[in-house]
Amino acid sequence: MLSRILSLAAALLAFASVAQAAELRPAITVAGPVVTLGDLFDDAGNAASVAVANAPAPGLRGEITVSRISLAARRNGIEWRNDAGLTHVAVARTGVAVSDEDIAAAVAAAVETRSSSLPSAARLQVDFTNGMAGIQVAEGEEPTVSVEQISFNTRSGAFTAIVRAPAHDALSPLRRVTGRAYPVLDVPVLVRDMQPGDIVRHQDIDWVRMPANRVSQNMIASIDHLVGMSPRHPARAGEPLRLSDMQPPLVVEKNAQVDMTFVSGALTLTARGRALQSGAVGDIVNVLNIRSNRTVQGIVTGPNLIRIDAPGAAHAASIAGTANNS
Structure with a gap:
């Protein structure tokens, strides 16, 4: 009889020590929709699956009052002491992010x-x-x-x-x-600093996103206005460009020797000249006829090529005189 009493006492002491060992966690993270005693205590025993409160929405945080936890613990045979003086337990819920x-x-x-x-x-x-x-x-x-x-x-x-x-x-x-x-x-910009005379290629272009109210009418918004063009002034990488910032590449440099051509019907006259201005294809530039020492205007048609569209005989004569003397 005595041995049975001692065994019972030992069992009661063991149960008390287990109950005493239960410790409330000050902060927890859960994955499911409810918070259980097993989430809250180190050792909730058979009461581990008992729900105490709803968990926050996925990815959010919340709190559970210790008074609520204590009530649920007592009702389910969990004895514990609030030695830390907790008032709330912080609860976070895991989740999967929506991009x-x-x-x-x-x-x-x-x-x-x-x-x-x-x-x-x-x-x-x-x-x-x-x-x-x-x-x-x-x-x-x-x-x-x-x-x-x-x-x-x-x-x-x-x-x-x-x-x-x-x-x-x-x-x-x-x-x-x-x-x-x-x-x-989306506005095209240069990926590197460029100087006048540099030719913009496709690989020189990147895109930046700008508020529409900051994109002015004269700002370049299409690569068609960049590819094959050259900056009029030094252009910095990453900065939006205006239409006036770019020009066709110069194919005639100032003071360069050029070939002048005058065509009138079946008559074609050519002469050498010196460009008095730099120009791109399509530009009108002044050219000095080296032989006659007269200045004429012509249209740049290619590298160091000038076409003379003379409105009268004066321009033609200046070239013709040179051609006859050459």
Whole structure:
């Protein structure tokens, strides 16, 4: 009989020591939708699966009061002492991030249905207030999002959107995201500094995104106005360019020896000259006829090639005199 009493006492002491060993965690992270005693205590025993509170939405944080935890613990036979003086337990929930690109696309689509004033070549840029939307879904769920409601200020671009993630799941939580949505344009820029005389190639071009209201009418918005062109002045990499900043490449340098050609019907006259101006194809430049020492105007047609379109006999005579003397 005595041995049975001693065994029972030992068992009770062992149970008491286990109960006494239970310790409340001050902060926990859970993956599921509820917080259990097993999440909260080091050793919850058979009560580990008992739910205490709902977990925060995926990716968010919350708190559970110690008084609520204590009540659930006592009801399920967990004895513990709040030696640390805790008042709350911090709870974080893991999740799978919905990409900010997908959320921005959903917000942009919702804004576009409410605004028809976008420039034809523009697209909407969506910037979130805190730099990111921070929307997550529970582990194992599809990381999708839908916009349930949105308010948009057409003047400032500010928006407030109520989104659901996963998308179209009536049981998934609603989340609020804010930011700005504004039209932007992609503008070509140079990838390296270039000097007058340098020729822009396709590999010299990159793109930057700019608010549409900062893209002026004289700003280059197409590579057609860059490829094959040359800067009039030193051009810096990464900076938007104006149409007036570029010109066709110079094929005639000032003081260079050039071939002048005058064509009138079946008559073709040629002579040598000296360019008094630099010019690109199509430019009108002054040229000094070396033989006659007279200045004529011509159109640059190629490298060191000048075509003379003389309105009268004077220009033709200046060339003809040279041709006859040569």
